[in-house]
Amino acid sequence: MVAGLPAPRGAEPALREGISVSSSPAGDPQPEGCLRSLASRASQLVTGSAGSVRISLDELPRYSDWPKRLLGLEPFAVKHKTESEVLREYRDEKWGQLLKRVQNMSEPTLSEVERASQDLSAVGPCYDSGCFYLASAQEMLDKHLNLYAEVLAPHIQGASCLVELGAGYGSKIFSLARQRGFSDLLLIAAEYTETGRDLIAIVGRSLNKPIAIGYCDFFRLRLEDVTIPENAVIFTSYAVHYVPQLSEDFVTFLSRLRPRAVVHFEPCYEHYSMASLHGMMCRRYVELNDYTRNLVGVIERNRERERILVRMRENVLGSNPFLPISVIEWAPAGRSEILG
Numbered sequence: 001m002v003a004g005l006p007a008p009r010g011a012e013p014a015l016r017e018g019i020s021v022s023s024s025p026a027g028d029p030q031p032e033g034c035l036r037s038l039a040s041r042a043s044q045l046v047t048g049s050a051g052s053v054r055i056s057l058d059e060l061p062r063y064s065d066w067p068k069r070l071l072g073l074e075p076f077a078v079k080h081k082t083e084s085e086v087l088r089e090y091r092d093e094k095w096g097q098l099l100k101r102v103q104n105m106s107e108p109t110l111s112e113v114e115r116a117s118q119d120l121s122a123v124g125p126c127y128d129s130g131c132f133y134l135a136s137a138q139e140m141l142d143k144h145l146n147l148y149a150e151v152l153a154p155h156i157q158g159a160s161c162l163v164e165l166g167a168g169y170g171s172k173i174f175s176l177a178r179q180r181g182f183s184d185l186l187l188i189a190a191e192y193t194e195t196g197r198d199l200i201a202i203v204g205r206s207l208n209k210p211i212a213i214g215y216c217d218f219f220r221l222r223l224e225d226v227t228i229p230e231n232a233v234i235f236t237s238y239a240v241h242y243v244p245q246l247s248e249d250f251v252t253f254l255s256r257l258r259p260r261a262v263v264h265f266e267p268c269y270e271h272y273s274m275a276s277l278h279g280m281m282c283r284r285y286v287e288l289n290d291y292t293r294n295l296v297g298v299i300e301r302n303r304e305r306e307r308i309l310v311r312m313r314e315n316v317l318g319s320n321p322f323l324p325i326s327v328i329e330w331a332p333a334g335r336s337e338i339l340g
């Protein structure tokens with residue numbers, strides 16, 4: 001490992017999984033000048049004085065094992081996203097372990113839970129609007145929240161509530177609720193795992209922020225134990241992509257709730273270009289992790305049937321350079337003003 005450049009152990013696993021800051025591929029010794037320049041980049045990062053540091057696509061193998069796997073130079077078995085595998089990953093491991101730690105906290109504020117869930121000072125490679133950077137998990141979390149707030153802000157004027165589906169422990173919805181313009185909104189969070197729902201309840205109590213909590217499953221298209229009023233602003237963040245082949249009825253499932261607008265902050269396989277090396281590596285990343293292949297297609301094919309207007313911004317941001325998210329906004333055709 002490069003001196004002063006912490007490996008992102010404990011970084012949000014789903015987003016930074018398998019990403020590490022290492023001296024070189026296969027541990028080859030680095031030329032001294034190169035090490036010096038990396039250490040100097042690292043000190044800029046660690047002090048936070050210079051923010052994130054730009055790197056090239058070609059440099060990614062220094063910081064991540066994924067290029068080797070994606071190019072078939074290191075064996076890697078496909079991680080099939082079966083129901084039991086997702087429950088193991090989230091109900092038992094990520095949220096299950098986090099719940100145990102949070103239950104032992106005297107004051108489980110959102111920041112404390114965030115810190116218990118990942119090492120926010122960990123630095124790793126990431127992606128922002130076509131470029132690669134080394135940035136801390138905290139910087140990337142902030143960038144995501146700024147993006148979410150900027151995209152959601154025009155939709156929430158006059159909305160009945162803010163809803164997150166696949167909300168994990170509530171990191172995004174509670175953080176948004178602290179921002180100006182969002183603080184008076186009624187909050188609703190639905191989550192697939194019981195441990196995630198328990199965490200949302202604990203964080204909500206500690207923030208003194210009322211939140212209705214329910215169950216949702218994007219695979220079976222189910223939403224239970226919660227009623228979502230008409231005119232809601234519904235968003236998803238790094239959650240829909242856990243279903244390898246999304247049902248063609250996904251848009252209908254959400255349209256039935258008569259939302260004001262729906263926003264997906266999700267990795268989109270179809271937006272990863274086959275005419276670019278990075279695009280091809282992202283596709284391979286999605287295939288090896290068995291993430292969703294058809295979100296864009298499902299939305300496109302349902303535009304007419306569900307009479308929705310759609311706006312898509314491709315490959316905007318990624319804490320994982322091989323899994324950038326697109327922003328897909330859609331709304332009933334009658335609400336054309338909110339999509340500009």
Ligand SMILES: C[S@@+](CC[C@H](N)C(=O)[O-])C[C@H]1O[C@@H](n2cnc3c(N)ncnc32)[C@H](O)[C@@H]1O
Pocket residue numbers: 014015086090091165166167168169170171172191192193196216217218219220236237238239240242243
């Ligand atoms: C990477 S976390 C994202 C959590 C949160 N949305 C965020 O951005 O902080 C993925 C979440 O998707 C949920 N999830 C996985 N499979 C799902 C499914 N079939 N239906 C709904 N949610 C699912 C997991 O339980 C987990 O909470």
